[in-house]
Amino acid sequence: xxxxxxxxxxxxxxxxxxxxxxxxxxxxxxxxxxxxxxxxxxxxxxxxxxxxxxxxxxxxxxxxxxxxxxxxxxxxxxxxxxxxxxxxxxxxxxxxxxxxxxxxxxxxxxxxxxxxxxxxxxxxxxxxxxxxxxxxxxxxxxxxxxxxxxxxxxxxxxxxxxxxxxxxxxxxxxxxxxxxxxxxxxxxxxxxxxxxxxxxxxxxxxxxxxxxxxxxxxxxxxxxxxxxxxxxxxxxxxxxxxxxxxxxxxxxxxxxxxxxxxxxxxxxxxxxxxxxxxxxxxxxxxxxxxxxxxxxxxxxxxxxxxxxxxxxxxxxxxxxxxxxxxxxxxxxxxxxxxxxxxxxxxxxxxxxxxxxxxxxxxxxxxxxxxxxxxxxxxxxxxxxxxxxxxxxxxxxxxxxxxxxxxxxxxxxxxxxxxxxxxxxxxxxxxxxxxxxxxxxxxxxxxxxxxxxxxxxxxxxxxxxxxxxxxxxxxxxxxxxxxxxxxxxxxxxxxxxxxxxxxxxxxxxxxxxxxx
Amino acid sequence: xxxxxxxxxxxxxxxxxxxxxxxxxxxxxxxxxxxxxxxxxxxxxxxxxxxxxxxxxxxxxxxxxxxxxxxxxxxxxxxxxxxxxxxxxxxxxxxxxxxxxxxxxxxxxxxxxxxxxxxxxxxxxxxxxxxxxxxxxxxxxxxxxxxxxxxxxxxxxxxxxxxxxxxxxxxxxxxxxxxxxxxxxxxxxxxxxxxxxxxxxxxxxxxxxxxxxxxxxxxxxxxxxxxxxxxxxxxxxxxxxxxxxxxxxxxxxxxxxxxxxxxxxxxxxxxxxxxxxxxxxxxxxxxxxxxxxxxxxxxxxxxxxxxxxxxxxxxxxxxxxxxxxxxxxxxxxxxxxxxxxxxxxxxxxxxxxxxxxxxxxxxxxxxxxxxxxxxxxxx
Numbered sequence: 011x012x013x014x015x016x017x018x019x020x021x022x023x024x025x026x027x028x029x030x031x032x033x034x035x036x037x038x039x040x041x042x043x044x045x046x047x048x049x050x051x052x053x054x055x056x057x058x059x060x061x062x063x064x065x066x067x068x069x070x071x072x073x074x075x076x077x078x079x080x081x082x083x084x085x086x087x088x089x090x091x092x093x094x095x096x097x098x099x100x101x102x103x104x105x106x107x108x109x110x111x112x113x114x115x116x117x118x119x120x121x122x123x124x125x126x127x128x129x130x131x132x133x134x135x136x137x138x139x140x141x142x143x144x145x146x147x148x149x150x151x152x153x154x155x156x157x158x159x160x161x162x163x164x165x166x167x168x169x170x171x172x173x174x175x176x177x178x179x180x181x182x183x184x185x186x187x188x189x190x191x192x193x194x195x196x197x198x199x200x201x202x203x204x205x206x207x208x209x210x211x212x213x214x215x216x217x218x219x220x221x222x223x224x225x226x227x228x229x230x231x232x233x234x235x236x237x238x239x240x241x242x243x244x245x246x247x248x249x250x251x252x253x254x255x256x257x258x259x260x261x262x263x264x265x266x267x268x269x270x271x272x273x274x275x276x277x278x279x280x281x282x283x284x285x286x287x288x289x290x291x292x293x294x295x296x297x298x299x300x301x302x303x304x305x306x307x308x309x310x311x312x313x314x315x316x317x318x319x320x321x322x323x324x325x326x327x328x329x330x331x332x333x334x335x336x337x338x339x340x341x342x343x344x345x346x347x348x349x350x351x352x353x354x355x356x357x358x359x360x361x362x363x364x365x366x367x368x369x370x371x372x373x374x375x376x377x378x379x380x381x382x383x384x385x386x387x388x389x390x391x392x393x394x395x396x397x398x399x400x401x402x403x404x405x406x407x408x409x410x411x412x413x414x415x416x417x418x419x420x421x422x423x424x425x426x427x428x429x430x431x432x433x434x435x436x437x438x439x440x441x442x443x444x445x446x447x448x449x450x451x452x453x454x455x456x457x458x459x460x461x462x463x464x465x466x467x468x469x470x471x472x473x474x475x476x477x478x479x480x481x482x483x484x485x486x487x488x489x490x491x492x493x494x495x496x497x498x499x500x501x502x503x504x505x506x507x508x509x510x511x512x513x514x515x516x517x518x519x520x521x522x523x524x525x
Numbered sequence: 526x527x528x529x530x531x532x533x534x535x536x537x538x539x540x541x542x543x544x545x546x547x548x549x550x551x552x553x554x555x556x557x558x559x560x561x562x563x564x565x566x567x568x569x570x571x572x573x574x575x576x577x578x579x580x581x582x583x584x585x586x587x588x589x590x591x592x593x594x595x596x597x598x599x600x601x602x603x604x605x606x607x608x609x610x611x612x613x614x615x616x617x618x619x620x621x622x623x624x625x626x627x628x629x630x631x632x633x634x635x636x637x638x639x640x641x642x643x644x645x646x647x648x649x650x651x652x653x654x655x656x657x658x659x660x661x662x663x664x665x666x667x668x669x670x671x672x673x674x675x676x677x678x679x680x681x682x683x684x685x686x687x688x689x690x691x692x693x694x695x696x697x698x699x700x701x702x703x704x705x706x707x708x709x710x711x712x713x714x715x716x717x718x719x720x721x722x723x724x725x726x727x728x729x730x731x732x733x734x735x736x737x738x739x740x741x742x743x744x745x746x747x748x749x750x751x752x753x754x755x756x757x758x759x760x761x762x763x764x765x766x767x768x769x770x771x772x773x774x775x776x777x778x779x780x781x782x783x784x785x786x787x788x789x790x791x792x793x794x795x796x797x798x799x800x801x802x803x804x805x806x807x808x809x810x811x812x813x814x815x816x817x818x819x820x821x822x823x824x825x826x827x828x829x830x831x832x833x834x835x836x837x838x839x840x841x842x843x844x845x846x847x848x849x850x851x852x853x854x855x856x857x858x859x860x861x862x863x864x865x866x867x868x869x870x871x872x873x874x875x876x877x878x879x880x881x882x883x884x885x886x887x888x889x890x891x892x893x894x895x896x897x898x899x900x901x902x903x904x
Contacts, residue, residue, distance in 0.1 A: 321791075323790075323791055344790055344791045344792070344793050345793040345794070345795055347793075348792075348793035349793070354791065356788075356791055361785075361787060361788070362787050362788050362791050363788055363791075364785065364788060365780075365781045365784045365785040365788050365789060365851075366784055366785060366851070367780060367783075367784035367785075367847075367851035367852050368777075368780060368781060368784060372777065372781075376777075376781060376789065376792045376794070377792040377793050377794075379774045379777060379778070380774055382774075383773070383774045386773045386774055386775060387772055387773055387774075388772055388773060388774055388777065390714065390772075391714065391717070391718075394718055430792060434793070
């Protein structure tokens with residue numbers, strides 16, 4: 011029998027022509043907790059999907075040894091049968107069902123005739139929660155009566171009930187308070203003592219430092235290093251995580267920056283489901299004419315909530331004021347904002363960007379359709395002229411403006427959504443993850459377009475999870491962490507380390523003084 | 526008109542299939558009734574029977590394209606028809622005033638439904654269910670459960686009248702010239718934008734086929750009593766609503782709201798107002814259908830329009846309107862209404878029991894949607 015519970019050797023995975031993972035080697039002993047670190051998009055999730063059987067054996071290269079034996083999982087069920095259980099970032103609980111029913115979902119204990127054996131399930135569920143030092147949970151109550159922290163523990167109980175020997179925790183603390191996190195870390199220590207191995211994925215490096223024995227860092231799909239935690243510092247982890255050279259994808263930043271045109275004051279917004287919890291906490295910033303401001307931060311830090319509040323699209327409660335050209339303006343709905351010249355290209359292209367039943371051209375003119383109409387009738391000719399003009403300007407690749415928008419590639423769909431908002435002639439343009447799911451060529455074209463817009467005097471707010479992109483395009487970088495403004499940096503030789511450290515709140519904050 | 530080319534392309538085969546289905550249904554009934562089904566008299570009847578469902582379907586197709594549903598239209602039709610009958614019988618209101626009042630009432634009740642759906646966020650299914658009960662209840666209350674009769678002749682003309690033969694011929698000529706003009710304009714526009722053009726002879730043949738159909742239509746109806754007034758109304762609505770859905774800002778927004786409401790809202794469109802007015806239009810259509818129905822029966826009946834919503838919704842779905850919103854056509858819905866009316870009419874002529882009629886209509890609806898869903902999924 012091998013010393014290691016799990017050995018992953020030379021794991022590689024391709025998506026189309028893109029190499030998402032390239033030769034990853036990871037070994038885990040029983041009772042060991044390994045911290046898996048990397049930037050957004052580095053390949054952590056892909057690796058864990060391979061391990062947990064989401065990507066079946068054969069769809070990737072390399073070898074997985076489990077207890078010294080080759081593991082060939084063809085589905086999540088296979089890997090769960092072996093004892094590998096993943097707890098996803100989003101909780102997979104049915105809120106209306108009881109704690110016990112959730113723990114036993116798919117593995118219910120039954121009596122003859124298919125009846126649920128509630129006494130046995132309640133007893134076992136209570137045992138599990140006692141093991142997790144949470145004896146005060148009533149397992150017969152619906153899960154939704156408990157907060158996010160308790161729900162996370164129910165997920166862990168569910169995993170333990172499947173006799174997990176390796177537990178994968180993907181960002182388990184993103185919805186937890188600091189006291190709940192302390193409980194979670196204690197439980198992981200307890201599991202380790204019982205010989206359960208863990209893979210801990212988190213952007214919060216202080217948690218990783220507190221609970222992990224080993225740190226494995228991946229970057230751009232490559233395995234950088236695996237080091238025992240005692241030989242590492244958080245700063246060294248960050249240095250391993252970044253350190254990617256910025257290529258020539260980005261156009262030179264030589265546009266003129268003018269006077270202050272836009273100002274957000276004391277923006278606070280509250281969670282939709284938990285109206286007491288702040289998603290954005292008192293953020294204020296200014297924007298100058300022709301300036302590109304990048305908003306960096308971790309996933310879930312509150313960036314999207316911030317910009318959608320500015321645009322009037324945030325569904326929950328919020329407070330704060332928006333000022334344009336020195337006057338306070340009403341941006342309480344997208345309609346009002348667009349009329350003022352404040353436009354947004356939303357993050358989720360499929361849900362919020364394209365209208366799937368309309369043609370490419372009809373999507374492009376959606377926001378300004380009334381300007382082609384006389385007495386409500388669309389002047390088809392003027393509309394078509396505008397559409398063909400926009401298609402040429404954006405280098406949008408489509409055989410005809412009459413094709414369904416869903417027939418285009420992601421990058422071209424994104425260009426169509428951008429074209430739609432540009433027709434509204436924005437003074438301030440908010441771009442939320444403008445290059446998500448866009449191929450490299452289209453990315454470079456979008457960066458060029460952003461620079462050209464800034465040169466014309468349009469002010470741009472760009473939210474992005476790709477640090478390289480933020481640093482490559484922005485004149486100034488705002489860092490949001492846990493809903494608060496953690497840093498406001500002028501982008502002069504700004505390093506990824508500085509930004510990431512501010513986002514993770516490790517290093518001291520470098521607040522800029524100029525301009 | 527070119528910008529709906531793609532949508533037409535996708536729906537063209539569906540419409541052809543529907544037309545073939547109608548041809549089959551008509552051939553079957555003609556064979557069974559030994560030609561009785563296709564006599565001018567019966568066809569005239571068939572079209573008049575179809576008119577109430579057709580008027581409702583014109584409004585319903587907009588509601589469904591916008592991603593909503595309205596189950597209250599049958600009861601609302603009955604209520605508004607009843608109000609028209611009461612105003613006519615007990616107060617002898619002049620026809621124009623009566624029409625105006627009923628249409629206004631229909632608009633207001635429709636807007637009320639729309640307000641509850643769009644602004645108060647009650648799902649339209651529930652608003653419709655509530656309205657279905659409440660409007661029927663009001664109708665029973667104001668009529669005391671009795672039939673209101675006799676309505677005056679000028680009202681009856683709306684449902685039972687015919688155009689004089691010459692007017693019918695004039696109508697056919699006007700429609701033919703309109704078809705010619707629109708085809709020519711379409712060709713000119715496509716040529717100007719260097720878009721692919723169908724050969725001239727094909728467009729010519731199309732126009733000639735439409736002309737021939739118009740000729741047959743008017744001659745057949747004229748050889749009985751003429752073009753019925755409700756059929757004329759339906760043709761007018763077909764033209765008006767086709768124009769609204771394909772040529773206007775409002776029409777484009779209906780499709781856009783139904784296809785992706787959130788993206789439309791984020792593009793600065795007042796999506797609530799769009800839905801509000803779609804329901805408003807539905808209310809006006811209920812008023813028109815109610816008037817025609819009262820006129821056809823020459824009385825206001827407390828059971829008028831019973832199950833009318835189901836016929837209208839079935840017509841839309843048979844006519845290829847998407848269940849999740851975002852696509853559908855007026856002419857499709859009217860062809861769907863023609864399918865339903867043909868089944869009703871033919872089976873009645875054959876003395877098929879009511880229960881069989883219901884079973885057949887229900888099965889045809891499911892068959893049509895089954896075909897629709899499966900051809901969609903395969904793409």
